[in-house]
Structure formats: C-alpha cells, structure tokens
Amino acid sequence: MRQKFSSASILAAAGLLAAIALLSGCKADSGKPAAASNPSAPVAEQLSVAQVVDTRPVIVCFGDSITAGLGVDPAVNYPADLQRELDTQGFHYRVANLGVSGETTKDGLERVQQVLSRKPALVIVEFGGNDGLRGLPVEESQKNLAGIVTALRQGGTKVLLVAITLPKQYGTDYISRFEAIYPAVARQTNVPLLGFAQFSKGLFAEPSNVQDDGIHPTAAGDAIIAKNMADRIAPMLKR
Numbered sequence: 001m002r003q004k005f006s007s008a009s010i011l012a013a014a015g016l017l018a019a020i021a022l023l024s025g026c027k028a029d030s031g032k033p034a035a036a037s038n039p040s041a042p043v044a045e046q047l048s049v050a051q052v053v054d055t056r057p058v059i060v061c062f063g064d065s066i067t068a069g070l071g072v073d074p075a076v077n078y079p080a081d082l083q084r085e086l087d088t089q090g091f092h093y094r095v096a097n098l099g100v101s102g103e104t105t106k107d108g109l110e111r112v113q114q115v116l117s118r119k120p121a122l123v124i125v126e127f128g129g130n131d132g133l134r135g136l137p138v139e140e141s142q143k144n145l146a147g148i149v150t151a152l153r154q155g156g157t158k159v160l161l162v163a164i165t166l167p168k169q170y171g172t173d174y175i176s177r178f179e180a181i182y183p184a185v186a187r188q189t190n191v192p193l194l195g196f197a198q199f200s201k202g203l204f205a206e207p208s209n210v211q212d213d214g215i216h217p218t219a220a221g222d223a224i225i226a227k228n229m230a231d232r233i234a235p236m237l238k239r
Helices: 007-029 040-052 078-088 105-110 112-116 129-133 138-154 172-179 181-189 219-236
Strands: 058-063 094-097 122-126 158-162
Touching: 058 078, 078 094, 078 219, 105 112, 105 138, 112 138, 122 138, 122 219, 129 138, 129 172, 138 158, 138 172, 138 181, 158 181, 158 219, 172 181
Parallel strands: 058 094, 058 122, 122 158
Antiparallel strands: none
C-alpha cells in the first residue's frame, strides 16, 4: 500500500535534513584556520614588518669598482666598513653601496636618478678612474663629473667628491691634467673635495693592502679607506 505523507511532514523532514547538513558542515570546517577567528594575526604581521624598516638617513657611496669592492667579499668592502665605522662613532645613518665595476663618468651620469630615488642625505662620488685608464679626454670626464655633482645638488643632497689618480705609466702630462679635474669640479659645483692623499692615507704602507693589480684595495685596504672616509664626512653628519 502506498503511504501518504502530509505537506507538514515533508516540511519537517526537510528542516531536519537542513539542520543535519549545517551541523556536518561546521564540524568539517572546525579544523581549518580562519583569519577572522584570530583578529590579532594581521596586526602582529604588520608590527613585524614595521620593526624591520630602516628609517635612518641614507649615505650613498656612488662610484666604480673601488666603491663596488672588486675582488673582495661584499661584507668587507669600503662602504660596508664605513657603515661599521659610523655605527662605532655613534652616527645613525644607513650606508648604501651603488658602485658598479667598470663604469665611467658617463655611466655614472646616466645613473644619477637611481641615486636620487634613495633620497640620500649625502652622496660620496668616486668616479673617473676608468676614464683615465681608457685614456678618455679629460675635458669629457670633467664635464660628466660636473654633471653628476650638479644633478645631485639640484636633487637636494649633500655631495662629497673623491679625487682619484692614475698609475705612473700614463705619463706625467696626462696624469697632471687628469688630477686637475677634481679640484676644478669641486670649485665649479661648490662641494667639498676629498683629495687622493687623504682618501688613500695609509693604504700603500703595506703591500697586503692592495691587490696584485696595484689599483684595487684588499679587505685590509678597504678598512683603511673607510676610516679615512668616516673622518672626512663626520663634520657633514648629524648625531
């Protein structure tokens, strides 16, 4: 005999099945983490990110292979050593190394906006060595170097210009004209100059301070340069 069900019975059964399904769904999801169940998690993550943000003013070391640290571990090139020197002396700045091996003054001029994007408080400009080693016209190098310094000054940053020299085999005439670039640019752009004698003070006292090419410092040489640099820029910084 076919059993008849009332509409009330059917509705009651449907309601019971819906309740069972709802309870089953909750049970199945109970082991899954839900972001809403731990509202403190996003806050904790944000705090962790905030803790690692370095808000110290930036000092950019901008140059060629001497700045980049050719031939030495990145942890002991001169900008890295400069960071340690400044930390030891109680200065609160972050040193950024924007040196690229092999670059000329022309290459540096093309990268000025990259430097300014860091919004630096100070830029240490060390270019020209590769120009000289390639025998480029000193007039061209001087124009590019002045362009670098001028663009940085117009961008609102302090600048320290570093003077470089060349090996003796390039001849006294060319070396003399090359070395004259730096004081000329410093006067033209009204920026302080770190002469090569002060930049390299103590560097050539020991053969182990310089690599076999006679140009690039070793890790020990970079530490000497960093100390010389820290002494020179200290009056330009705030504690």
